[in-house]
Amino acid sequence: MEFRQLEYFVAVVETGSISAASRRVHIAQPALTRQMQLLEEGLGTPLLDRHARGVRLTVAGRMLYSEATRLLDERVDIKARLLALGSGQTGKLSLGVTVTHLWVPEVAKLMRGYRERYPQVALDVFTLLSGPQLEKLQQGGLDAGILYHDDHVPSGIEARLLQRDHLVLAVPASSSWVQSPPRRLVDLAETEFIWGYRSVSPVYYDRMVAHFARLNFEPRVVQYGADNITILSMISAGLGVAIVPAASSSHPTPGVRFIELEELTTCDMPLWLAWRAGEVSPVLDNFIQMAVEMFV
Amino acid sequence: MEFRQLEYFVAVVETGSISAASRRVHIAQPALTRQMQLLEEGLGTPLLDRHARGVRLTVAGRMLYSEATRLLDERVDIKARLLALGSGQTGKLSLGVTVTHLWVPEVAKLMRGYRERYPQVALDVFTLLSGPQLEKLQQGGLDAGILYHDDHVPSGIEARLLQRDHLVLAVPASSSWVQSPPRRLVDLAETEFIWGYRSVSPVYYDRMVAHFARLNFEPRVVQYGADNITILSMISAGLGVAIVPAASSSHPTPGVRFIELEELTTCDMPLWLAWRAGEVSPVLDNFIQMAVEMFV
DNA sequence: AAAATCCATACCAATATGATATGGATAGCA
DNA sequence: TGCTATCCATATCATATTGGTATGGATTTT
Structure with a gap:
C-alpha cells in the first residue's frame, strides 16, 4: 500500500472505472490496472468488482476509500505544517x-516587530540577568538571550553584537550632585554607593571592576542590590548613588537622575544576542535576522 | 513523502544515525542518505542536522517523526481491518x-453456528415472508434470504436449494379430524378453511393453488390470515383448519395438531437461500458455505 | 450482428531505487 | 598534534519498479 496507489485508487473510485481514472491521473489504462492489482495483492483482499461498465467497490474497498482520502488529506496537511515549521512561521522561541533592556527602544521594537511578522510563533520572554541567561541557554531552557558579555563567548554558544552600552552615574533627584555634577570619579570617593552582586552578571561585574581598578577608584559601598530595578528604587529612596548601565536612562525612573561621566562612558559594555551554537532553528534564525536588521 | 521514506526516517531517528539505520533496514548507507535527501526535498524542509557522530532532529523533523510513526501504525491497522473485512471475519449481514423457518432446527443451528464462528459479524435477522424478502433483496435492503421459491429465480438473484418442504393439514386439537384423520382432500370438501394472501408469498401460494387445481380440490375458505403464525393461532382458537408448510410442525403449537396427507406430501415446496447475483461479499460467502454444509 | 466500452495480458521503455567504491569532515585517543 | 574510527556525501553502475503500446476477450448498446 503506497501513497501513489491510494491516489490511483481514489481516482478509480471517484470516476467509477479504471479507464476514466487513467485519464484523470494521466497514465495508461493497463498501468493503472496493474497498480490496482498490486494494491489488492499487497493488502491481501479484493477492493474492486470488475464489470463491463466499470468497477464497483467491495465492502473492503469502501472502507479503504474513506481511509485513503483521509490519509492523502493528512499527507498534504503534514507537508504544510512542516513547511510552516521549516520556514519559522510557526513554532516556539x-x-x-x-x-x-526591556526598556531599550530597539529591544522593544524588535519584539513587537517579530510578533507582528510571525504571529504564529509563541514568543516566550523571560526576564533574567546575563548570568542566569547563559546558564539556561546552555541547559536548553532558553533559545536565545539578550545579555552583556565580552568577546569570549563560552564554547557551545554563538553570539552577535547588538549594541555597545556604557555606564552612567545614577543619583537621587534630591542629591546635591544634580546641581553640581562631579567631574571625575575621585570626586565621589566619600559618597555612599549601592553595589550589585557578581553572580547575577559576572561578566558585567568583572568588566566594571576591572575598569575601576585601572582608574584606581574604589567606591564606598554601603548597600547591595540584586538587580538594576532594585538598585534604582534604592537610589530613588535616597539610600545612595550607583553606577548603572546607560540603557537604564532609556526608561526614566522617578526620583533618579542620570549623570554622564567621561570615565564611565569609556567603560565598554557590549550587549549581545546569544544562542546555542549549531542549533539554529528556523524560528531562531528569523529572530536573529530581524535583530541584526533592527540594530543596524 | 512515501511510506518507504517514512519507514527509513523513523529508523534513522530511532537509531540516531543514517549508518546505523541503514543496517537496520538492510539497505546500503548511501541509498539511505539519498532517500533522506529526497524526503527533505519533497517536503521542502530540512529534517536532520548532520553531525560527525550521527544526525539530530530539527524541529520539523521532530514533528514528522511523531506523524510518521502514527501513519505507519495506521497503515498496518488498515491492512488488518481490510483483511478481516475481505475474509468475512468482520462486517454486516x-x-x-x-x-x-426460524423454528426449523437446521435454520436455528445455522444461525447459532454462524454467530459462533464469526462473532465479529453483525448478523441482522429480519422475519419476512418470501415475497417481501425477494423485494428487499433486489432493493439491497437484505443481503440474503431464506424463502420459498420455484426453480425460476428472478434475474439478478442467485439461490441455492436448502430443503424440500411439503404441506400438512393443521387442525384444532379439539377437532374430530384428530381422532379420525381424513384420507384424501375430498374428505375435507365441507370443512371450513383458513387461507393465506397471495401477495406475501406469491410463489408458495401459486404452487399450492396449482397443486390443488391438479387434484381438483377447492377448499371452502371462511377466513384469511396474514402469515403462518396468525393462521396457526386461528386454528388453535377453533376458527377452522388450514394447509401449512410441514416446517410448522417443527415447533409444536398448543391447540393445534398436524396431519400428514399423501396428497399434501407430494406438493413440493423448495426452500432456498437467495442473494443478489454477482455481489457476494466475503461475509455472505461464508454464510452461504456454512448453510450448504449444514443442509448437506 | 456490429460497434463501442471496459478490463486484462504481453512486452518494451523509462524511471526510481539500491549497491559499491570513494572522499571529506569530525570526534576521540594516543 | 597527528592518527584512527566513524559518519555522511557523491559518483557510478545494476536492478527493480513503474508506465507505455499493442492487442485480445467479455459485455452492453445500437
Whole structure:
C-alpha cells in the first residue's frame, strides 16, 4: 500500500472505472490496472468488482476509500505544517532579556516587530540577568538571550553584537550632585554607593571592576542590590548613588537622575544576542535576522 | 513523502544515525542518505542536522517523526481491518427468514453456528415472508434470504436449494379430524378453511393453488390470515383448519395438531437461500458455505 | 450482428531505487 | 598534534519498479 496507489485508487473510485481514472491521473489504462492489482495483492483482499461498465467497490474497498482520502488529506496537511515549521512561521522561541533592556527602544521594537511578522510563533520572554541567561541557554531552557558579555563567548554558544552600552552615574533627584555634577570619579570617593552582586552578571561585574581598578577608584559601598530595578528604587529612596548601565536612562525612573561621566562612558559594555551554537532553528534564525536588521 | 521514506526516517531517528539505520533496514548507507535527501526535498524542509557522530532532529523533523510513526501504525491497522473485512471475519449481514423457518432446527443451528464462528459479524435477522424478502433483496435492503421459491429465480438473484418442504393439514386439537384423520382432500370438501394472501408469498401460494387445481380440490375458505403464525393461532382458537408448510410442525403449537396427507406430501415446496447475483461479499460467502454444509 | 466500452495480458521503455567504491569532515585517543 | 574510527556525501553502475503500446476477450448498446 503506497501513497501513489491510494491516489490511483481514489481516482478509480471517484470516476467509477479504471479507464476514466487513467485519464484523470494521466497514465495508461493497463498501468493503472496493474497498480490496482498490486494494491489488492499487497493488502491481501479484493477492493474492486470488475464489470463491463466499470468497477464497483467491495465492502473492503469502501472502507479503504474513506481511509485513503483521509490519509492523502493528512499527507498534504503534514507537508504544510512542516513547511510552516521549516520556514519559522510557526513554532516556539524562548527568549531571555535583562530587565534593563526591556526598556531599550530597539529591544522593544524588535519584539513587537517579530510578533507582528510571525504571529504564529509563541514568543516566550523571560526576564533574567546575563548570568542566569547563559546558564539556561546552555541547559536548553532558553533559545536565545539578550545579555552583556565580552568577546569570549563560552564554547557551545554563538553570539552577535547588538549594541555597545556604557555606564552612567545614577543619583537621587534630591542629591546635591544634580546641581553640581562631579567631574571625575575621585570626586565621589566619600559618597555612599549601592553595589550589585557578581553572580547575577559576572561578566558585567568583572568588566566594571576591572575598569575601576585601572582608574584606581574604589567606591564606598554601603548597600547591595540584586538587580538594576532594585538598585534604582534604592537610589530613588535616597539610600545612595550607583553606577548603572546607560540603557537604564532609556526608561526614566522617578526620583533618579542620570549623570554622564567621561570615565564611565569609556567603560565598554557590549550587549549581545546569544544562542546555542549549531542549533539554529528556523524560528531562531528569523529572530536573529530581524535583530541584526533592527540594530543596524 | 512515501511510506518507504517514512519507514527509513523513523529508523534513522530511532537509531540516531543514517549508518546505523541503514543496517537496520538492510539497505546500503548511501541509498539511505539519498532517500533522506529526497524526503527533505519533497517536503521542502530540512529534517536532520548532520553531525560527525550521527544526525539530530530539527524541529520539523521532530514533528514528522511523531506523524510518521502514527501513519505507519495506521497503515498496518488498515491492512488488518481490510483483511478481516475481505475474509468475512468482520462486517454486516442482513438476513431475511420466514417466521415459520426460524423454528426449523437446521435454520436455528445455522444461525447459532454462524454467530459462533464469526462473532465479529453483525448478523441482522429480519422475519419476512418470501415475497417481501425477494423485494428487499433486489432493493439491497437484505443481503440474503431464506424463502420459498420455484426453480425460476428472478434475474439478478442467485439461490441455492436448502430443503424440500411439503404441506400438512393443521387442525384444532379439539377437532374430530384428530381422532379420525381424513384420507384424501375430498374428505375435507365441507370443512371450513383458513387461507393465506397471495401477495406475501406469491410463489408458495401459486404452487399450492396449482397443486390443488391438479387434484381438483377447492377448499371452502371462511377466513384469511396474514402469515403462518396468525393462521396457526386461528386454528388453535377453533376458527377452522388450514394447509401449512410441514416446517410448522417443527415447533409444536398448543391447540393445534398436524396431519400428514399423501396428497399434501407430494406438493413440493423448495426452500432456498437467495442473494443478489454477482455481489457476494466475503461475509455472505461464508454464510452461504456454512448453510450448504449444514443442509448437506 | 456490429460497434463501442471496459478490463486484462504481453512486452518494451523509462524511471526510481539500491549497491559499491570513494572522499571529506569530525570526534576521540594516543 | 597527528592518527584512527566513524559518519555522511557523491559518483557510478545494476536492478527493480513503474508506465507505455499493442492487442485480445467479455459485455452492453445500437
